Amino acid sequence: MGTYSNAAVWVDGLVVIGGFTVLFYFLKFSWKCWWGLRVYVLSEYWKTDLRTYGQWAVVTGATSGIGKAYANELAKRGLDIVLVSRSEEKLKATALDIVNNVGMTYSPGLAYYMDIPNPGMRITEIINCNILSVAQMTRLILPRMVERSKGLIINISSEAGSEPQPMLTLYSATKIFVTYFSRGLNAEYSPKGVTVQCVAPFLVSTNMTNNRAINAFVKSAQDFAYEALNTVGHSTFTSGCLSHALQHIALCIFFPGWLRLSSSCVRKTEKFARRAQQKIERTGKKEN
Template identity: 50%
Template sequence: MINYFKLKLLKTAFFLGEKYKVETKVIVADFGEREDIYNGIKAGLEGLEIGVLVNNVGMSYSYPEYFIDIPELEKMIDKMVNINIMSVCKMTRLVLPGMLERSKGIILNIASASGMCPTPLLTLYSATKAFVDFFSRGLHAEYKSKGIIVQSVLPYYVATKMSKIRKPTLDKPSPETYVRAALGTVGLQSQTNGYLPHALMGWIISLLPTSTAINLIMKTNKQIRARYFKKMKGK
C-alpha cells in the first residue's frame, strides 16, 4: 500500500494482518508533489512480485466550480494532474515490466463515470478521468495477448469521504458493496462501471445525445454549486 499518511497506512496494515493473517508492505509517498517520488517507490517495491496493481489514488474538487474560478487554480492543476494522471502512468511503468516477464498480471485503474462524458463545473477532474479510461483501454489492447489484464473502472457516486456521502443507498453504495461487485467484472470487461445500478445509469446516459447529457450535467452541478454556497453563507 502507498499513501502519504503514514499512520493510516500502519493502521490499515495492522488491520489486514489481524483479520487476514497477511503481511502488508507500506510505502509513504505523496502523489501530489512535484518532486520525483517514484525512485523511492521503485526501491520499496524491489524484490516483490506484484500480481495486481490498483491505481486508486485520486482527487476532485471541493465543490463544482467554473474552471477559471477554482480556488488556487495553478496549484489545483498541478496537483490534480500529478495525482489523477501522472500516478497512473508512473506506477504502471514500474510494475508492468515484471508482469510481462511472468506473462500474467492485473492492473485496475479507477477512473470515474465523470470521464465518460464532459462534466461541466468538474471539467478538469472529468478530463483527467477520461485520460485514465483511454489509457487503460489502450494498454489492455496492447498487452492482453501477453497475459495482462488492464481494466478501466468508472464508478458513479460511492459513499466515501471524497464524495462527502455518508449514508449508502442503492445507487450510492458503500465501498465494500461496490468493490465486491466490481471485482466480479475483472477479466470479463476491460471497461466497467463496476456495479449494476451504475451500469444502468451509464447505459441511460449513453442513449442521450452528448449535448443533452452535457446540459443535464451542467444543470445538476449548478444546483450543487448553489447549495454549497448557500451552506457556506449560513456558517
C-alpha cells in the same frame, strides 16, 4: 406489367433489408443483455481466482475510500497486499486493519475552471494525482508482469470521464485519460498475459464525495469493491456494479453528451452547485 414487377422486386428487397436490420439489432440487444447479465449478475457465482494473476497486489490510495475497500477485499480473497498512500499515519492504520486507485477532484465540488480553489496548486495536484501517478505506477510494475507473462492492473476512472463534464472539466478530462490509457494498454499487453481493467463508477460513498448517504444509486466503498472485483476476468471495462451500469445506460439515453454541454444545462448545474455549497456551509455552522 413490367412496372408492377419492378415495384414488387423493390418491395421484396426492402422487406429483406428490413428483416436483416431488425435481426441485427435484436441480436445486438440480446448480446448486450447477456453480457450485462454475465458481468454484473452471474459473476457473483463465477468469480475469477485473482491469485492466477499473481500472489501480490499493489493498491494505491489505500488508506481510505475505494482504495482501502479494494485492499481489504483483495486480502479476503487470499492476496498479499502492498499498500501505497501519501499519508504514513493512515497507511499504518490501514495495514493494521487488515488496483491502481488514486483520485482527486475539486473541493468542495462543482466549479467553473477558473473558480477552482487555490488553482495554482490544485490544478497541478489533480493532474499529478489522476494522470501522472497512474502512468508512472504502471511503468514501475508492468515490466515484471510482462516477464512472468501474467498480471492484472485495475485503474479507477469515473463516469465523469464518459463525456465532457462542465463544472468538472479538469477532473473529467483526467478521468478520460485513465479510460483511454487503460483500454490502449490492455490492447498492447493482453497478448503478453497482462490484463488491464478500467473501472468507471458513479457515486461511491467516500470522503471525496462527502460520504454521501448510501442508497440504491450510491454504493458503499466495501460493497462496490466486492462487486467490482467480481467483474475481473469477465470484462476489461466496467461500471463496477449493476446499479452503476444501469445508471450509465439511463444517462446515455436521457442525458446525452450534447445536452450536458448545452448552455442551459451548464446554468442549471451552476445553480445546483451553489445550493449544494450553501447546504454544506449550513451543515458546518450547525456542527460548530
